[in-house]
Amino acid sequence: NQLTQSPSSLSASLGDRVTITCRASQDIISYLAWYQQKPGKAPKLLIYAASTLQSGVPSRFSGSGSGTDFTLTISSLQPEDFATYYCQQLNSYPPTFGQGTKLEIK
Amino acid sequence: QVQLQESGPGLVKPSDTLSLTCTVSGGSISSYYWSWIRQPPGEGLEYIGYIYYTGDTNYNPSLESRVTISVDTSKNQFSLKLSSVTAADTAIYYCARLGLYCSGDCYYPFDYWGPGTLVTVSS
Numbered sequence: 001n002q003l004t005q006s007p008s009s010l011s012a013s014l015g016d017r018v019t020i021t022c023r024a025s026q027d028i029i030s031y032l033a034w035y036q037q038k039p040g041k042a043p044k045l046l047i048y049a050a051s052t053l054q055s056g057v058p059s060r061f062s063g064s065g066s067g068t069d070f071t072l073t074i075s076s077l078q079p080e081d082f083a084t085y086y087c088q089q090l091n092s093y094p095p096t097f098g099q100g101t102k103l104e105i106k
Numbered sequence: 107q108v109q110l111q112e113s114g115p116g117l118v119k120p121s122d123t124l125s126l127t128c129t130v131s132g133g134s135i136s137s138y139y140w141s142w143i144r145q146p147p148g149e150g151l152e153y154i155g156y157i158y159y160t161g162d163t164n165y166n167p168s169l170e171s172r173v174t175i176s177v178d179t180s181k182n183q184f185s186l187k188l189s190s191v192t193a194a195d196t197a198i199y200y201c202a203r204l205g206l207y208c209s210g211d212c213y214y215p216f217d218y219w220g221p222g223t224l225v226t227v228s229s
Contacts, residue, residue, distance in 0.1 A: 033215040042200055042219035043151065049213050086151060090213055094166040097151040 001026050001089050005098035011106040016077045020101045022070045022087035031091035034063055034072045037100075038083045047072065048090070077103075108133040110201050110220035118195075118227050124188040128201030128220060135159055135182045139204035141216065142175060142186045144197040147224075152197075156204060157184055191227045198222040 002025040012018050022032065030050040035043035045054045047063040050070055060075040074081055082105050087098040114126035128140070142154040155165035157175045165173045169188070177184040188195060205217030 030211075031213065033213075035216075042202075042222050043216070044219075045205075045215050045217045048205075048207055048215040048217075049209070049211070052207070052209075052213075054215075054217070088151075088215070090215060093164055094153045094168075096153070099150050 001028065001092055001096055003087055003089055003096055003098040005085075005087060005101050007101060008099065009102040009104065011104050012077055013106045014077055014079065018074050018077060018103065020072045020085055020087075020103075022065075022072070022098050024068045024070070024089055026091075027067050028089045028091035030066050031089055032063075032065070032070050033088045033090060034061075035086045035088065036081075036083045037086065043086060046085075108203060108218045110203065110218055112199060112201050112220045112223040114223065114225070116224060116226060118191055118225060119229050120192055120227055121190055124186070124191050124195060124199075124225055124227075126186045126199055126201075126223065126225070128184050128186075130182045130184075130203075135177065135184065136179050138206065139214065140177070140184045141202045141204055143200045143202055143216065144195075145200070145222070146194075146197045154186065154188075154199075193227050196225065196227045198224050 004023045006021045032050045034047040037043040051063045062073045084100045084102045109131045118124045136159040139156045141156040172189045174187040200222045201220045202216040203218040204214045207213045
C-alpha cells in the first residue's frame with residue numbers, strides 16, 4: 001500500500017499555517033499516523049487514527065481525512081516545528097511510510 | 107516512561123550477518139509488539155518486522171528471506187539478525203514499540219523509539 005506525500009519540501013515562515021498531504025494507493029479507512037523527525041533523532045509520533053493527537057503533542061498540530069486522502073496541518077509554525085514529517089499506514093502489513101516532507105524556514 | 111536502546115556493531119562486512127539488540131526499560135517487554143525499522147542515510151523509513159513476547163513474528167516480504175527477530179523476556183530484550191548484507195543495508199536501525207490505542211477500533215502506531223544506531227556495510 002503506497003503512500004505519496006506532497007509536497008516533498010516546503011518553505012514557510014514562523015506563524016504560518018501549513019498543510020501536508022498524504023495520499024494512499026488503497027483505502028486505509030482512518031488507519032494513518034503522522035510522525036515528526038528532526039535531524040539525528042528518531043521519529044516522534046504526532047497523530048494516529050488520522051486525527052487523534054498523541055499525548056503531549058501541541059494542539060497546533062491536527063490531522064484529518066479518511067479513505068485515501070489525509071492532511072496534517074500546523075496552525076501556527078513555531079521554531080521547533082521545522083523538521084521532516086512522515087505519514088504511515090497502519091491498515092495492512094507491511095506498514096509503509098510516505099517519502100517524507102521536509103519543512104524548512106523561509 | 108518506556109525507553110528503548112539499540113546496541114551492536116556499527117560496521118559489518120558484505121555477506122556477513124548484521125546483529126542488533128534492543129533493550130527495553132521502564133516497562134515489561136511481555137506485552138505489546140516490538141519492531142525494527144531502518145532508514146538509509148538521507149532517505150525514508152522502512153519497516154523490517156515485529157515480534158510479540160510469545161515469539162510470534164511478522165516480517166516485511168522484501169526482507170523476509172534474510173531476517174530473523176527474536177525475543178528474550180528474561181532480559182527485556184529483542185534482537186534482529188539480517189543475513190547476507192550488502193551496501194544497500196547500510197542504514198540507521200531503530201527499534202520501536204507498536205503501541206495499542208483502542209476507541210472502538212484499535213490502532214498500532216510506533217509510539218516509542220530508540221535513538222537509532224548506524225550500521226555501515228563495508229569491507
